[in-house]
Every structure is written in structure tokens, then in C-alpha cells.
Amino acid sequence: MKIKAKGFNIEFEENVITFSQKGKTEEIKELYNLKEKIKAIKVGGIKGIKQVLPVKRGEEYIVLTAGTNLKDVLSLNEVDTTRTVSNDLYETFEVLGIEATRQLIIDEVYKVIESQGLNVNIRHIMLVADIMCANGQVKGITRYGVVSEKASVLARASFETPIKHLINAALEGEVDHLSSVVENVMINQPVPLGTGLPGLVTKMK
Numbered sequence: 001m002k003i004k005a006k007g008f009n010i011e012f013e014e015n016v017i018t019f020s021q022k023g024k025t026e027e028i029k030e031l032y033n034l035k036e037k038i039k040a041i042k043v044g045g046i047k048g049i050k051q052v053l054p055v056k057r058g059e060e061y062i063v064l065t066a067g068t069n070l071k072d073v074l075s076l077n078e079v080d081t082t083r084t085v086s087n088d089l090y091e092t093f094e095v096l097g098i099e100a101t102r103q104l105i106i107d108e109v110y111k112v113i114e115s116q117g118l119n120v121n122i123r124h125i126m127l128v129a130d131i132m133c134a135n136g137q138v139k140g141i142t143r144y145g146v147v148s149e150k151a152s153v154l155a156r157a158s159f160e161t162p163i164k165h166l167i168n169a170a171l172e173g174e175v176d177h178l179s180s181v182v183e184n185v186m187i188n189q190p191v192p193l194g195t196g197l198p199g200l201v202t203k204m205k
Contacts, residue, residue, distance in 0.1 A: 008038075017043065046072045070095045089138055098133050105129040152176050154183035 009020040019038055048069035054061050070086040073079055074095070086092055087108060093101040106122070106129045113120050131146055132139050139145035143160045150156050153169040153176045169176075178184055181191045190196035 049073075093138050098136050098138075101138055102129045102133040105132060152178075152180055152183050154178075154186050155180060158182050158186060 009022060011018040011020070021034070046069050049065045049067040051066040053064045053066075055064055068086045068088050068091060070084070070088070070091050071094075073084060074081050085104065085107075086095075087104070089101055089104060092104050106125050109125045109128070110120075110122060113125070128141065132141065135149075139149070141147070147156055147159045153165060153174050157165040157169075176183060178187070178189075179192060181193065184191045184196075
């Protein structure tokens with residue numbers, strides 16, 4: 001192992017690395033600044049992972065980390081790549097793709113709901129994850145994410161900042177064809193689903 005540090009002589013003895021400053025002795029403040037710089041040098045480990053904690057879960061031990069670097073961790077021979085997860089959605093998307101990201105959303109949301117003692121059917125969570133990942137990118141359930149892509153003006157206005165959506169739609173001359181549930185409920189007419197789907201035509205005598 002070789003480390004180059006400007007202005008220092010470096011010696012190795014088993015598990016000890018000694019830094020000796022070259023030249024004249026600095027003031028206390030300068031020495032303190034140099035010490036902090038030395039502490040920031042990465043001697044070993046993986047970039048982005050600040051702390052590791054082995055924990056016993058059931059009959060086996062797992063390693064929890066503070067910080068994440070999925071790409072470099074998965075390249076280690078000691079790591080079981082089929083069971084290693086990161087709770088960073090965007091990192092998972094970059095390294096493993098959109099299907100893995102969808103599964104991660106399901107797992108994380110289910111874990112939070114379960115820890116609160118709530119019993120929510122997993123199909124509801126799967127539906128949310130599907131909507132967030134439907135177009136191949138990760139979209140949040142926010143006014144800037146999934147909601148912003150709705151074709152219906154009234155559906156967008158029903159979520160947040162309705163005035164902004166209505167003014168923009170008026171400026172652009174958008175037409176709402178009332179094809180979904182939300183907008184039909186808003187204007188108090190039958191929704192185009194189930195019994196509201198067929199139109200009935202009768203011959204009048």
C-alpha cells in the first residue's frame with residue numbers, strides 16, 4: 001500500500017501508519033488543520049460507506065452500513081449479491097434497473113407500514129410501486145412526479161395547486177375529455193366504469 005501526502009514522511013509498522021511533518025513546526029492552529037486533513041485520507045474500505053455494523057438476524061449475521069455504494073459492494077467476492085440491498089431508490093435504479101427499484105419500493109413501504117402495526121394488503125403497495133415505475137423512470141407521488149403527467153386537467157387540479165393547473169390549461173387551450181374517475185366525480189356525473197360504462201338507447205313509442 002502506498003500513500004502520498006504532501007509535506008509528510010510516512011512510515012508503516014504492522015497496523016500503525018506514522019506521519020512525520022517535513023520542515024519547521026507550525027503553529028497549533030496549523031497543526032490542528034493538518035491533523036483534520038490527515039483524518040480525511042481514506043486508508044481502506046469502500047467510498048461512501050462511513051460505518052459498518054454486524055447484526056444477528058435469526059440464525060445468521062448480516063452487515064448494516066451507514067452510507068451506500070451498491071456498485072462497489074456487489075463487486076466484492078465476500079458479498080452475497082442475491083441478498084444485498086440498498087434503500088437508495090435512485091442508486092438501485094442506476095445499478096440494477098427499474099424492476100429492482102419497483103421491488104425495493106414495495107419492500108420499504110411494507111416494512112414501514114408493518115412496523116406501525118398496520119395491516120395493509122400488499123396489492124395496494126404494489127399498485128403504488130407500479131404507478132411510480134410505469135414509464136421506466138422513478139416518479140414520486142407528488143405534483144412534480146406522477147400527478148404532473150396526468151392527461152386530465154381536472155385530475156391534476158384535484159391534487160395540489162389547483163389554480164396553477166387551471167390557469168396553465170386555460171392559457172394552452174387544453175381540453176378535458178372526462179375519461180377517468182376523478183374528473184367525473186368532481187362534476188357529479190356517472191364514472192365511465194362498470195355500470196356507468198354502457199350507454200342505453202331505447203326506442204320511444
